[in-house]
Amino acid sequence: MNRKVQHFIDLVLVLTQKDLKVRYKSNILGYLWSVANPLAFAFVFYVAFKVIMRIQMEAYALFLIAGLFPWQWFANSVSVTPTVFLSNASIIKKVNFPRNIIPFSIVLQDMLHFIFSIPVIVLFMLIYHKLPHWSWIYGIPILLIVQFVFAYGISLFVSSINLFFRDLERLVGILITLCFYFTPIIYPLEMIPDKYQSLVNLNPMCPLIISWRNLFFYGKVEWMYIFISLGYGVLALLIGYAVYRKLSWKFAEVL
Amino acid sequence: MSESIVSFEHVSKSYPQYHQITGGIKQFLFNLPKAVRLFKTARYLALHDISFEVKQGETFGIIGRNGAGKSTTLGLIAGVLKSTIGKVSVKGKISPLLELGAGFNSDLTGRENIFLNGVLMGLTRKEVANKVDDIIEFSELGEFIEQPIRVYSSGMLARLGFSVASSLDPEILLIDEILAVGDITFQHKCVERMMSFKQKKVTMVFVSHSMESMVSLCDRAMWIENHTVKMIGDAKAVVKEFVNQS
Ligand SMILES: Nc1ncnc2c1ncn2[C@@H]1O[C@H](COP(=O)(O)OP(=O)(O)O)[C@@H](O)[C@H]1O
Ligand SMILES: [Mg+2]
Numbered sequence: 001m002n003r004k005v006q007h008f009i010d011l012v013l014v015l016t017q018k019d020l021k022v023r024y025k026s027n028i029l030g031y032l033w034s035v036a037n038p039l040a041f042a043f044v045f046y047v048a049f050k051v052i053m054r055i056q057m058e059a060y061a062l063f064l065i066a067g068l069f070p071w072q073w074f075a076n077s078v079s080v081t082p083t084v085f086l087s088n089a090s091i092i093k094k095v096n097f098p099r100n101i102i103p104f105s106i107v108l109q110d111m112l113h114f115i116f117s118i119p120v121i122v123l124f125m126l127i128y129h130k131l132p133h134w135s136w137i138y139g140i141p142i143l144l145i146v147q148f149v150f151a152y153g154i155s156l157f158v159s160s161i162n163l164f165f166r167d168l169e170r171l172v173g174i175l176i177t178l179c180f181y182f183t184p185i186i187y188p189l190e191m192i193p194d195k196y197q198s199l200v201n202l203n204p205m206c207p208l209i210i211s212w213r214n215l216f217f218y219g220k221v222e223w224m225y226i227f228i229s230l231g232y233g234v235l236a237l238l239i240g241y242a243v244y245r246k247l248s249w250k251f252a253e254v255l
Numbered sequence: 256m257s258e259s260i261v262s263f264e265h266v267s268k269s270y271p272q273y274h275q276i277t278g279g280i281k282q283f284l285f286n287l288p289k290a291v292r293l294f295k296t297a298r299y300l301a302l303h304d305i306s307f308e309v310k311q312g313e314t315f316g317i318i319g320r321n322g323a324g325k326s327t328t329l330g331l332i333a334g335v336l337k338s339t340i341g342k343v344s345v346k347g348k349i350s351p352l353l354e355l356g357a358g359f360n361s362d363l364t365g366r367e368n369i370f371l372n373g374v375l376m377g378l379t380r381k382e383v384a385n386k387v388d389d390i391i392e393f394s395e396l397g398e399f400i401e402q403p404i405r406v407y408s409s410g411m412l413a414r415l416g417f418s419v420a421s422s423l424d425p426e427i428l429l430i431d432e433i434l435a436v437g438d439i440t441f442q443h444k445c446v447e448r449m450m451s452f453k454q455k456k457v458t459m460v461f462v463s464h465s466m467e468s469m470v471s472l473c474d475r476a477m478w479i480e481n482h483t484v485k486m487i488g489d490a491k492a493v494v495k496e497f498v499n500q501s
Contacts, residue, residue, distance in 0.1 A: 003379065010380045014371050022362045090359055094352040095375045096334035165280040252335040253270055 011097070015105040022087065023080065034076065034113035035120055038068035045186045057188065059128040059217075065121055066216040067185035067209050070143075073114040074151050074205065075176050077107045081155040082162035082169035089255040099248050100241075103155035111148055121216055133219020142221075143211055146229045150204065153236030156244045163254050164247070183209050204232035258346075260427060260458045261309040261332055266341035268327055269298040301327045303483045304341070312456030314449070316463070316473035316490055318497055323479040325462045326354065329429050332460060347426030347458070348377055353416050354431035361405035365396055365415055368404055372419045386422050393448075394418035395441070409436045421448050428452065428459045434468060446472065466494050 024030035042064040049055045057063060084102050085092060092099060118140070122132055133139075162168040183205045184192065192200060200206050207225040214220040302324045309315040317325045330336035331343050333352045351359075351372060359368045369390055373383035391400050394414045404412060413436045420428060428449075434442050449472055452459060463469055469476060473490035478497050486493050 006379050007374070007377065010374050014374045014380065018360055018363055018367070018371055021367075022360070088360075091351075091371070091375060093330075093335055094333070094354070094359075095372075096349070097375050165283065167280055171280070249337040252330060 011101055012105045012108065015102060016109050019106060019109060030109075031113055031116055034072060034110070035117045038065065038072040038117075039120070042068050049186065055187075059130075062121075062124045062128050062130070063188070063213070063217070064186060065124050066213045067183075069114060069117050069121060070147065070212040071180065071183070071185055071205070071209060073110045074147065074208075075180070076113075077110045077151045078154055078158065079173065079176055080106060081158045082172050084155075084159045085163050085251060086255070093252045093255055099251060100156060100244055103159050104152060107148060107152045107155055110151075111144060115144070125216070130217075133215075135219045135221050136215065139215045139219075139221045142226060143208070143215065143229075146211075146226060146233050147208055149233035150208065150229065150236050153233065153238070153240035156240030157236070160240075160244045160247045160251075163251060179203065179205055182206075185209055201228055204229070204236070207232075257311040257313075259308040260311050260313075260346050261307075261315075261460065262342075262344050263305050263307050263328075263331070264342045266302060266305045266331065266338045266343055267300070268302040268324075268331060268336065269300045269339045272297050272299065298339075300482055302331075302479075305479075305484055306341075307477055307484065307487055309458060309460060312453075312458060313475065314453055314459045314461060314473045316461050316469045316476035316493075317479060318463075318466075318469060318476060318494065319479035319485075320501075324482045325479060326431055328479070329354075329431050329460060329462060332427070333429055345427065348424070349427045350420040350423065350425035350429060351376060351416075352429050352431060353413075353420050353433045359404070362403055364403055365394075365400040365407070366391070368415065369419050373423050376420075376423050376425070378423060383423070390418045390422045393422065393444070410438060410441070413437050414441055417445055417448075421445075421452070426458065428457060430459065431462045432464065434463055434465060466498060469494050 020030050024033055042061060045064050046061050050057075050060045081103060084106055085099065088102055091097075125131065158168065158172055162172075182203050184200075189200065189210055207228040211222060211225045211229060214222055214225070305324075305328065307315075317328060319325050327336065329352055331338055332345055333349055334345065335352070359371055363371065366387065369387055370380060370383050373386070374380060394400070394417075396411060396414060399407065399411065404415065407415070413433050417430075417433060417437075430449075434445055437445060446468060449459065449461075453472070459472075461469070461473060470491055475488060476490040476493040477484060478486040478493050486496055
């Protein structure tokens with residue numbers, strides 16, 4: 001293999017391993033966390049909306065999980081993002097390497113956790129007598145790429161800015177929570193009142209989560225939603241990268 | 256005449272007063288006009304119009320009082336800082352900046368830090384794996400190598416840092432006051448290794464407050480005072496002048 005490619009892979013690997021250890025203490029725990037956390041939330045929402053408020057929806061548990069798992073990937077990546085450069089201060093100040101590899105490997109790592117949690121979704125499908133669809137073969141990779149691009153773009157932006165405005169971290173936490181409730185994760189798109197339907201696509205996570213759920217639930221690949229998501233992804237990446245490029249040479253000064 | 260590896264041409268470096276904004280968005284927005292004005296104008300000049308060259312295989316010393324701008328100079332060579340004015344050019348594979356204090360990542364073990372370090376420096380994991388035993392042996396850290404480096408003393412961190420950086424075949428080695436913390440035996444080992452680097456024609460830039468090692472190791476030296484070059488030339492002569500002054 002080309003040495004440059006090998007080195008890039010090793011760099012991502014070493015940083016990912018380091019990060020796993022710092023965030024979760026071990027690979028297994030990291031994986032368990034990425035599965036247990038959305039499951040716990042699914043349980044809470046199930047009790048609140050299905051058992052107590054008696055929402056009229058079939059397979060509500062599966063419905064929740066199909067949205068919560070990809071959401072968890074996004075939320076996990078973005079919520080650690082503000083501090084990724086801060087927590088790597090000592091390497092940034094000593095070695096000149098492409099700093100964007102740090103957020104890159106974080107988003108990659110959360111993506112891998114998500115991929116490994118897909119069997120849990122399949123398990124729930126089996127419980128509700130549904131089977132994986134052949135469209136997953138291309139649907140999943142496409143959505144993985146789209147969400148990766150979006151999450152990485154946001155990460156680049158937030159992590160670079162946070163070095164200069166250190167309270168961005170708290171703001172990001174609030175924004176993630178807001179975004180969660182404005183995205184049809186715990187309720188279906190159809191339940192949103194007609195007069196607000198047109199606003200739905202203003203939330204970048206909305207078409208993405210809908211795409212994931214369509215794929216898991218019905219094996220449906222809806223290109224319109226995917227293209228909107230991709231548009232947001234590319235936009236986020238362009239802005240994120242531009243900001244990163246502008247600021248990255250100052251990182252060692254502010255840390 | 257051998258090739259110049261590091262060259263500074265009229266380099267100045269000033270730091271903005273980042274604490275104006277790292278206080279947070281809230282603070283920044285509430286004091287917007289004042290914050291922006293301060294941020295634009297109030298810069299701290301750390302280096303002013305510095306020019307020098309380091310040749311292939313040369314050991315180059317930098318001396319000066321605390322806050323003179325020595326570490327800033329090394330940061331510029333390492334490429335982690337960017338000059339405000341002037342041109343810095345560096346050729347070759349640079350070691351991680353060796354300096355006091357924080358090692359690489361305090362949650363990782365010494366061994367894991369060796370890999371992190373080596374890969375960041377541009378080696379593949381396999382290349383690091385081939386050297387890891389030598390590095391551990393040289394560091395004399397024994398079983399501590401499997402412990403997170405948060406439990407290391409500053410001397411042990413210096414051992415690890417020096418062992419790694421000097422074992423990974425750097426073409427340029429940057430050393431910032433690191434000899435000061437190791438114990439005497441380790442200091443000797445470091446000096447010995449630096450001597451062997453000299454023979455192998457590795458270029459070194461060396462900041463130290465030990466005038467003795469300055470004289471014994473360095474070919475030439477630069478004295479920075481008040482953020483600018485006070486004197487540059489033969490190491491013995493510069494050190495002599497520096498000692499006379501202070
Ligand atoms: N990141 C930074 N932001 C602002 N000022 C800095 C920064 N780093 C260094 N300085 C200032 O620049 C000057 C030179 O620092 P430094 O190069 O570390 O000195 P030395 O290593 O010679 O003791 C010091 O006065 C220091 O306060
Ligand atoms: Mg210093």
